[in-house]
Amino acid sequence: MTIYYNAAANAFYDSEINTIPKNSIKISRELHAKLLQQQTMGMEIKSDENGRPVAIEYVLTPNEIIEVNKSKKTVLINEANEKIEVLQDIIDLDMQESNEEELLKQWKKYRILLTRVDASDVNTKFPKKPKKTVDI
Numbered sequence: 001m002t003i004y005y006n007a008a009a010n011a012f013y014d015s016e017i018n019t020i021p022k023n024s025i026k027i028s029r030e031l032h033a034k035l036l037q038q039q040t041m042g043m044e045i046k047s048d049e050n051g052r053p054v055a056i057e058y059v060l061t062p063n064e065i066i067e068v069n070k071s072k073k074t075v076l077i078n079e080a081n082e083k084i085e086v087l088q089d090i091i092d093l094d095m096q097e098s099n100e101e102e103l104l105k106q107w108k109k110y111r112i113l114l115t116r117v118d119a120s121d122v123n124t125k126f127p128k129k130p131k132k133t134v135d136i
Contacts (some may be wrong), residue, residue, distance in 0.1 A: 003032045007047035025051060062122045069119040076126065080111040099132070106130035 002015040004024040012032060013020050031053070035045050038055035048054045060068065087104040090096050113127040 001029070003027050003029055005032075005047075005053045007051040007053075010045065010047065012053075023051075027053065065122045066120050069117075069121070069124050072126065073114060073117055073119045076129075077111060077114050080107055080114060083107045084111065103130060103132055106132075 003026070004013045004015065004018075004020050005011070005027050006013065006021045006024040008023065009021060012027075013024060035053055035055050039045055042058055043055040044058040045053055046056055084104065084107045087100055087107060090100050091104060107130055110127055110130055117126060118124055
């Protein structure tokens with residue numbers, strides 16, 4: 001088995017099962033295995049300036065960053081809603097033990113700040129969670 005890499009297609013080819021495109025270069029099985037291992041760890045395979053395959057750190061596109069921001073915002077709001085619900089129940093049932101009324105205010109403020117986050121900004125900053133939490 002001989003492995004080839006084609007920079008134009010950014011693809012590997014096995015000589016036993018593929019037709020090898022023009023301008024492909026032969027690479028060792030060890031290099032091929034190493035690159036695939038690095039890819040499983042989140043790296044991206046690209047060609048270097050000489051057309052040889054290399055693994056590089058994957059960089060999110062602006063659209064991908066926005067999608068991550070939107071997802072993170074939703075997850076954080078859901079978490080805040082859960083914390084607020086439990087704290088509100090504790091207070092409504094007069095079962096508070098310490099500063100849970102203050103903690104409820106902190107979580108509500110945090111939730112309001114989250115709703116104001118512009119997730120479509122690639123440089124968005126999320127507010128910090130209240131330091132003390134309640135277990136749910």
